[in-house]
Structure formats: C-alpha cells, structure tokens
Amino acid sequence: MTIIHSSSPEIRAVDGGLGVVPGLRTAACASGVKPEGKLDLGVLVTEAPCTVAGVFTKNQAAAAPVQLCRELLAKQRTCRAVVVNSGNANALTGQRGYDDALAMVEETERLFGGPALPLSTGVIGVPLPLETILRGLTKCSQQVGDHASAFAEALLTTDTGTKQAARRVELGDGSVFHVGGVAKGSGMIHPNMATMLAILATDAPIASPALDSMLRRVTDSTFNRISVDGDTSTNDSVLALAQQAPGETEIGECDPRLLPLEEALRQVAGELAEQIVTDGEGATRVLEIRVHGARWVGDARAVAQAIAGSPLVKTALHGGDANWGRIIAAAGNAAVPFDVEELELRVGEHVVFAAGMPIVAAQDAAERAFQRPRVRIALRIGDGEEEVRFLTTDLSADYVSINAHYRT
Amino acid sequence: MTIIHSSSPEIRAVDGGLGVVPGLRTAACASGVKPEGKLDLGVLVTEAPCTVAGVFTKNQAAAAPVQLCRELLAKQRTCRAVVVNSGNANALTGQRGYDDALAMVEETERLFGGPALPLSTGVIGVPLPLETILRGLTKCSQQVGDHASAFAEALLTTDTGTKQAARRVELGDGSVFHVGGVAKGSGMIHPNMATMLAILATDAPIASPALDSMLRRVTDSTFNRISVDGDTSTNDSVLALAQQAPGETEIGECDPRLLPLEEALRQVAGELAEQIVTDGEGATRVLEIRVHGARWVGDARAVAQAIAGSPLVKTALHGGDANWGRIIAAAGNAAVPFDVEELELRVGEHVVFAAGMPIVAAQDAAERAFQRPRVRIALRIGDGEEEVRFLTTDLSADYVSINAHYRT
Numbered sequence: 155m156t157i158i159h160s161s162s163p164e165i166r167a168v169d170g171g172l173g174v175v176p177g178l179r180t181a182a183c184a185s186g187v188k189p190e191g192k193l194d195l196g197v198l199v200t201e202a203p204c205t206v207a208g209v210f211t212k213n214q215a216a217a218a219p220v221q222l223c224r225e226l227l228a229k230q231r232t233c234r235a236v237v238v239n240s241g242n243a244n245a246l247t248g249q250r251g252y253d254d255a256l257a258m259v260e261e262t263e264r265l266f267g268g269p270a271l272p273l274s275t276g277v278i279g280v281p282l283p284l285e286t287i288l289r290g291l292t293k294c295s296q297q298v299g300d301h302a303s304a305f306a307e308a309l310l311t312t313d314t315g316t317k318q319a320a321r322r323v324e325l326g327d328g329s330v331f332h333v334g335g336v337a338k339g340s341g342m343i344h345p346n347m348a349t350m351l352a353i354l355a356t357d358a359p360i361a362s363p364a365l366d367s368m369l370r371r372v373t374d375s376t377f378n379r380i381s382v383d384g385d386t387s388t389n390d391s392v393l394a395l396a397q398q399a400p401g402e403t404e405i406g407e408c409d410p411r412l413l414p415l416e417e418a419l420r421q422v423a424g425e426l427a428e429q430i431v432t433d434g435e436g437a438t439r440v441l442e443i444r445v446h447g448a449r450w451v452g453d454a455r456a457v458a459q460a461i462a463g464s465p466l467v468k469t470a471l472h473g474g475d476a477n478w479g480r481i482i483a484a485a486g487n488a489a490v491p492f493d494v495e496e497l498e499l500r501v502g503e504h505v506v507f508a509a510g511m512p513i514v515a516a517q518d519a520a521e522r523a524f525q526r527p528r529v530r531i532a533l534r535i536g537d538g539e540e541e542v543r544f545l546t547t548d549l550s551a552d553y554v555s556i557n558a559h560y561r562t
Numbered sequence: 563m564t565i566i567h568s569s570s571p572e573i574r575a576v577d578g579g580l581g582v583v584p585g586l587r588t589a590a591c592a593s594g595v596k597p598e599g600k601l602d603l604g605v606l607v608t609e610a611p612c613t614v615a616g617v618f619t620k621n622q623a624a625a626a627p628v629q630l631c632r633e634l635l636a637k638q639r640t641c642r643a644v645v646v647n648s649g650n651a652n653a654l655t656g657q658r659g660y661d662d663a664l665a666m667v668e669e670t671e672r673l674f675g676g677p678a679l680p681l682s683t684g685v686i687g688v689p690l691p692l693e694t695i696l697r698g699l700t701k702c703s704q705q706v707g708d709h710a711s712a713f714a715e716a717l718l719t720t721d722t723g724t725k726q727a728a729r730r731v732e733l734g735d736g737s738v739f740h741v742g743g744v745a746k747g748s749g750m751i752h753p754n755m756a757t758m759l760a761i762l763a764t765d766a767p768i769a770s771p772a773l774d775s776m777l778r779r780v781t782d783s784t785f786n787r788i789s790v791d792g793d794t795s796t797n798d799s800v801l802a803l804a805q806q807a808p809g810e811t812e813i814g815e816c817d818p819r820l821l822p823l824e825e826a827l828r829q830v831a832g833e834l835a836e837q838i839v840t841d842g843e844g845a846t847r848v849l850e851i852r853v854h855g856a857r858w859v860g861d862a863r864a865v866a867q868a869i870a871g872s873p874l875v876k877t878a879l880h881g882g883d884a885n886w887g888r889i890i891a892a893a894g895n896a897a898v899p900f901d902v903e904e905l906e907l908r909v910g911e912h913v914v915f916a917a918g919m920p921i922v923a924a925q926d927a928a929e930r931a932f933q934r935p936r937v938r939i940a941l942r943i944g945d946g947e948e949e950v951r952f953l954t955t956d957l958s959a960d961y962v963s964i965n966a967h968y969r970t
Contacts, residue, residue, distance in 0.1 A: 215894035215902050246887050246902070248919035278887025279920045388891050465873070465957075466965055473966025479654050479686025483796045486623035494623050494654070511656035512687045549873075551959035557874055558881025 163414035164324045165421065171318025172334040173302030175355045177201040177397050181297050182304035185290025187241035187276070187283055195290040196308035198236040198353065199266045199298060204395040205359075206233035206271070207366040209373045211390035217245030218255040219272040220391060226259075226271060231362040233395055235270035236353055237262040237291070240311055240338070244274040244282045245388035254282040261288050265295040273351050273391050275338060276311055302336070309338035309351055312556055314433055319425035321418040323358070325411050331358035333418040337426040339433075350377065352392045352426055358415050360396035361406045368416050369394045376423040380431045381462040381546045394419070431545045436552030441471050442530045442545055445485075449538035453490045457535055458544035460488035468549035476517070476524040478506050478531075485533060498534040571822035572732040573829065579726025580742040581710030583763045585609040585805050589705050590712035593698025595649035595684070595691055603698040604716035606644040606761065607674045607706060612803040613767075614641035614679070615774040617781045619798035625653030626663040627680040628799060634667075634679060639770040641803055643678035644761055645670040645699070648719050648746070652682040652690045653796035662690040669696050673703040681759050683746060683797050684719055710744070717746035717759055720964055722841055727833035729826040731766070733819050739766035741826040745834040747841075758785065760800045760834055766823050768804035769814045776824050777802045784831040788839045789870040789954045802827070839953045844960030849879050850938045850953055853893075857946035861898045865943055866952035868896035876957035879937060884928040886914050886939075893941060906942040 168174055179199045188194040208227050210220050237258055244251045255272050262270040306316035317337040324330050339350025373392050398404065405411050431440055443461050448454035461467055464484035470477040478499055499507040502523035504516040523529060576582055589605045596602040616635050618628050645666055652659045663680050670678040714724035725745040732738050747758030781800055806812065813819050839848055851869050856862035869875055872892035878885040886907055907915040910931035912924040931937060
C-alpha cells in the first residue's frame with residue numbers, strides 16, 4: 155500500500171476569465187459585421203497544443219459553424235485556436251454558410267496556427283459577410299496578446315455585459331493550475347442549451363477522453379439548468395480546451411487530480427451560467443427553482459423546466475406577485491405524475507401550499523419574498539431522493555421590445 | 563337494397579350561440595365573486611334530459627370542479643344543467659375545494675333540476691366564496707330564460723369579449739337540428755388544452771358513446787390546435803350536451819345523420835377556438851401555421867406547436883418583423899428529425915427559405931406579409947402526406963402587464 159503525503163486540494167475564485175490561464179493569447183477587433191464600430195471578432199490562441207471537447211445544440215437546424223466544429227472534432231481532438239464572430243450566426247445559410255465557416259477556419263490557421271475551431275452568434279438566415287471577417291482576422295493578427303476582456307466583449311449580442319469567471323486550483327501535490335472561462339448569452343436561453351457560446355480553458359494537461367466526459371457532466375449541471383425564454387438556438391456551443399505543455403504528465407480518467415479540476419471547471423461554468431441568467435433579456439429578477447423529492451432526476455428536471463419556462467410564472471415574477479398557483483399549475487404540465495396532496499411548495503422559507511391546501515398565514519411573507527431581486531422556491535413532488543436546481547428570469551415588457559425589433 | 567331518397571345535408575352559420583338551440587334556458591348574475599358587479603355566475607338548463615360528454619385538462623393539478631366532473635361523468639352520462647362561475651378557479655384548494663364544488667352542484671340540482679355539472683375559472687389557490695355563489699344561484703333561479711349572451715359574459719376572465727358560435731343543420735331527410743356553443747379563454751392557452759371553458763349543445767338526440775367519440779375528435783382538431791402562451795391550465799373543460807327530446811330516435815355511431823352533425827360541431831368549435839386566439843391576452847396579430855410534408859401527423863403537430871410556443875417567433879410577429887430564421891430555429895427544437903435541405907418555408911405566398919438557403923428576393927414581400935393582422939406561414943418538413951394547422955398570437959408588452967399583476 156502506497157501512502158501519498160499530500161494536503162487536500164484548494165480551489166479559489168480569482169478575478170478575470172480566460173486571461174488567468176497561462177499560455178493563452180487573445181485578440182479582438184471591430185471587423186464591421188456589427189454596425190457602429192463594436193467589437194465583433196475574436197481569436198483565442200494557445201502556446202501549447204490543447205486537447206479539446208465540445209458540446210453543441212440539439213437543434214435540428216444547427217448552424218454552419220456548429221456542423222463544422224462537430225466534423226472537425228470527430229476527426230481530431232486537438233486545437234490551437236478558436237475564432238468567434240458575433241452579429242451574424244451563419245445559420246440557415248446553406249452550402250455557402252458552410253464554405254464561409256471553413257474559410258474562417260482556414261484563414262485563422264494560416265494567420266495564427268491551428269487546428270482552429272469556429273463559433274458564430276447573431277442574426278439567423280443572413281449570409282456571413284466573409285470578406286469583412288477575413289479582413290478583421292488580419293487586423294486581429296497584428297495585436298495578439300493579453301486581451302481576454304476585449305475577446306469577451308467581441309462575443310456579445312444582446313448581452314449587457316461580458317461574462318467571465320476563473321478559478322485557481324492548488325492540488326495536494328503542490329502543483330497549481332488555472333481554469334478560466336468566457337461566455338455570451340442573453341436570449342434564446344433554454345436547455346439544451348442556452349443560445350450561448352462558452353469557452354473554458356485550463357493549463358492542466360487533461361487527457362482528451364477525460365476532458366470530454368468532464369465537459370458533458372459539467373454542462374449538464376450548469377448551462378443546461380438555466381432558462382431565459384425556452385428557445386434552444388441553432389448555434390449553442392461550449393468548448394473546453396486543456397493545454398498540453400511539453401513535459402507535463404497527462405491527467406487521465408483515473409487520476410485523483412481530475413476531481414478538483416472538474417470541480418473548478420464546474421464552478422467556472424456555474425458562475426458563467428448564473429451571469430447569463432442574470433443578464434437575461436429584459437430580466438429584472440431571477441427565480442431559483444429547487445424541485446426535490448423526485449424518484450428520478452429526469453422527473454425533477456422536467457418539473458423544474460416546466461416552471462422555468464412558464465410565461466405565467468415569469469410574468470408573475472416580473473410583477474413581484476407571489477401567484478404561486480401558477481407555479482403548481484406549470485409543474486402539473488410537465489407530464490410527470492404527482493399527487494397534489496403530497497406537494498409542498500416553499501417561497502423563500504415559507505410553506506405556501508401543503509396537503510393539497512394553501513397555507514393562508516404564509517401569503518404575506520411569500521408576497522414580500524417575491525419582491526426581492528432573487529426569489530427562491532422549493533417544490534417537493536414526492537418522497538423520492540432526487541433533486542434539481544434550475545435558474546430562470548422574469549418576462550418583462552423589455553424582453554418583448556428587445557425581440558420585436560431585433561433585426562431593425 | 564333500400565334506397566333512401568334524400569337531398570344532401572346543409573350546414574348554415576347562424577347568429578348567436580347556445581341561444582339558437584331549442585329547449586335550452588339560461589341565467590346569469592353578478593354574485594359578487596368578481597368585484598365591481600360584473601357577471602360571474604351562469605346556469606344552463608335543458609328542458610329534456612341530455613347525453614353529455616366531456617374533455618378535460620391533462621394538468622396533474624386539475625381543479626376541484628374538473629375532478630368532480632370526471633367523477634360524475636364516470637357514473638352517469640346524462641345531464642340537465644351546467645353551473646359555471648368565473649373569478650375563482652377553485653383550483654389547489656384541497657378537500658374544501660372539492661366540497662365547495664359539490665355544494666355548487668347540489669344547490670343547482672335543488673333549484674334547477676339535475677343532474678348538474680360544475681365549471682370554474684379564475685384565480686388559482688384561493689378558496690371559493692361558497693356562500694356568495696349559493697346566494698347567486700338563488701338570484702339566477704328567479705330569472706331563468708333566454709339569456710345566452712349574459713351566460714356567455716358570466717364565463718369571462720381576462721377575455722375582452724364573449725365567444726359564441728352556432729350552426730343550423732338541415733339533414734337530407736328534412737329534419738332540422740341546431741348546434742350552439744359558448745367559450746371563454748384568453749391566457750394560459752395551449753394544448754392540451756387552452757385555459758378555456760367551452761360548452762357545446764345540440765337538440766340532435768345523439769347517443770352517448772357517439773357524442774363522446776365525436777367530441778374527442780372535434781376537440782383534437784380545434785381547441786387543441788391553438789396556443790396563446792403555452793400554459794395548460796388546471797381548469798380546462800369542454801362539455802357537449804345533446805338533448806334527448808321525448809319521442810325522438812337516438813342517433814348512434816353508424817347513423818348517417820351523425821356526419822353532418824359532427825361537421826357542424828367542428829365548425830362551431832373551430833369558430834370558438836379562433837375567437838379565443840384572436841382575443842389572446844395582449845394579442846395584436848394572429849399567426850396561422852401550416853406544417854406539411856410530415857410522415858406522421860404527430861410530427862407535424864410537434865413542429866407546429868414548437869413554432870406556436872416560441873417567444874422569439876411571437877415577439878418577431880409582434881414587431882411585424884419577418885425574422886423567419888426564428889421560425890426554423892423553433893421548428894428545429896421540436897425533437898422531430900428533419901433535413902434542413904428539404905425544408906421549404908413560405909410566408910404568405912412567398913418562399914423565403916428552400917434548399918437550405920434564404921431566398922433573398924422574397925424578403926421584402928415577407929416583411930410586408932408580417933405586418934398584416936393575420937400572418938400565414940407554411941413549413942414543409944419532408945415529403946410525407948400529413949399536415950396540421952395551428953393558430954397562435956404575438957407576444958406583446960400588454961401580455962406582460964396583464965399577467966404581471968393579474969391578482970392585484
């Protein structure tokens with residue numbers, strides 16, 4: 155029996171996003187896809203080759219860059235660069251869209267080294283202004299460096315601010331690694347997944363199969379547990395890059411170092427997911443939904459998702475009106491069987507419904523809880539062991555006006 | 563071989579609703595459940611006993627009157643009276659709610675004759691003010707007569723107007739029957755079913771099993787093909803009553819007279835469904851969705867429903883913005899496999915997307931089509947034979963404000 159003398163690993167939140175990860179360089183510019191000189195093109199380059207994993211939209215009408223990413227990842231699991239444009243999703247653009255995405259990748263590889271992966275976000279059904287983007291890439295190539303915040307900004311569409319998060323992981327053996335992430339997303343947010351792009355990166359040399367299964371677990375418990383408007387986009391993508399610096403020992407599936415690294419990745423992804431919801435289009439309040447007592451986690455998730463997606467729950471939340479009857483009515487639409495007599499609904503700490511009846515004495519306290527910026531509810535649907543947490547936003551008149559004239 | 567000399571049956575739209583059906587009497591009053599003296603209680607009574615069929619919400623948290631209706635219909639398929647209150651849904655009100663619904667039924671039977679069936683609509687999770695309703699029933703009993711329009715008004719909640727429709731059916735054998743209907747519903751409208759109540763009635767003596775299967779078919783192609791906000795309520799109910807006047811021959815499953823009567827019922831239900839969508843909360847435009855080329859009707863329905871429920875489609879509709887990319891993105895979320903290359907999307911008469919590509923020349927015409935009060939789109943998803951039509955509304959800031967403060 156071998157005893158390894160080591161202290162327990164420590165994960166610490168640090169300021170910044172991708173910028174905290176050594177060996178990453180970034181560039182961003184205003185190529186002209188977006189009007190008014192806004193940043194709309196970003197490139198991320200790594201010094202060492204990376205293993206890479208990706209999780210993509212389940213939408214049947216996946217955009218050209220998503221199709222291309224899938225193809226490239228099926229062939230090889232390494233990566234040196236990621237190129238992202240905002241302002242145009244390159245979705246529903248046919249063969250030309252595919253050719254354009256490929257041209258973006260090839261030009262990125264020529265200027266920055268490769269393999270490269272492409273991401274796009276923005277309006278659907280409009281051909282990509284390829285020449286504009288290619289000229290932008292040249293511009294980016296002249297200023298590669300430490301521009302993680304500008305890169306984060308170049309991803310945005312209707313977002314009101316950048317989304318970044320990072321962790322420093324001190325492993326028990328004294329080695330230190332970093333996990334950084336960046337995301338964008340504000341509307342069309344719903345599992346699977348949000349209309350969102352996220353790039354996570356680490357300097358820990360995680361092996362390809364381990365990175366892949368880790369990313370799937372992390373995405374499932376973070377980005378797939380948020381909802382803004384119930385729409386799954388054509389472009390949703392999460393990429394994870396793990397740099398393999400020369401001389402480092404690869405971290406495989408059974409390596410004990412993987413656990414704290416996965417936890418750090420989950421914290422970064424969780425923080426980004428939270429930032430996406432908080433910045434939901436027109437959002438003024440966040441609803442934190444806990445569904446527990448389920449026999450299967452899928453049941454808990456379906457009920458949470460039905461509540462999170464209900465326009466009536468979301469408008470009541472907007473009005474600060476503890477109209478909890480709508481919460482149970484929405485739960486009842488999830489096609490998950492439950493007995494109304496067994497339900498227990500809490501708003502904050504207050505039980506407002508139990509044994510099939512409203513608890514009249516709790517209504518005033520519930521009303522006050524619904525007027526806070528963050529409202530917590532917990533619905534017990536039975537005596538099972540499974541539970542799920544889910545975040546959603548209110549539905550406001552601002553959401554309507556943002557989306558009624560998105561293209562104009 | 564017997565030859566029946568008969569002309570073909572004729573169905574004619576007539577003004578009015580339940581009022582056109584001979585042998586029906588109605589009453590309505592302002593009992594006080596709703597503030598400000600609005601009509602909120604109605605009773606429908608028939609001279610002859612009726613066969614009756616009902617279709618109810620699939621919500622797991624079905625309201626007390628729905629539970630009671632189901633129980634009563636399981637015991638007997640005859641009915642003489644329907645009692646409806648608005649302003650309070652008697653949903654999520656536990657044993658007391660059930661007892662209250664039963665008390666409504668018993669008092670109705672005592673005053674008007676029975677068997678009676680109860681319906682309720684309004685706010686969820688608030689105990690029914692039973693004494694108020696019982697006093698109201700006495701008031702109603704003093705003025706039973708030809709008050710179909712007042713009865714229609716007593717059903718309403720956020721509706722801006724009554725919903726009524728009627729048909730006169732002249733059968734080939736010279737006999738004449740009538741089908742009348744009334745409905746309410748404006749928010750929480752989504753299959754299955756809308757938050758809606760509907761009562762359909764006829765003086766044709768349709769036998770109980772025939773009426774039941776007929777009502778299911780009719781509901782499926784009318785009330786289950788509309789969406790306002792994707793929420794299925796706790797109280798959705800459709801009742802159909804067929805009077806069995808003494809001396810008339812019952813119309814059974816194989817009776818040729820059933821076909822024109824079913825068609826008349828479908829027309830009445832279809833017209834009511836259309837009135838519900840047009841009066842959708844905050845609605846300013848109606849979207850008529852046709853999904854065709856499906857291999858299975860369930861596929862067509864799932865795609866149509868995904869489009870009808872998408873907040874991004876509904877806000878684009880509100881803005882009169884032909885952002886058709888969102889239509890295909892929503893279709894892609896229905897979990898129905900399709901090939902983007904095989905899709906064809908028409909806005910009005912104009913093909914805007916085909917062979918995987920936008921048809922650039924059609925965009926201006928599509929933009930104009932999206933600015934009409936009724937927008938028609940057709941999406942071909944393959945080369946199958948099945949199709950579905952579906953109606954939905956736009957999502958407006960008014961919807962938000964109506965629902966943000968519904969209880970206050």
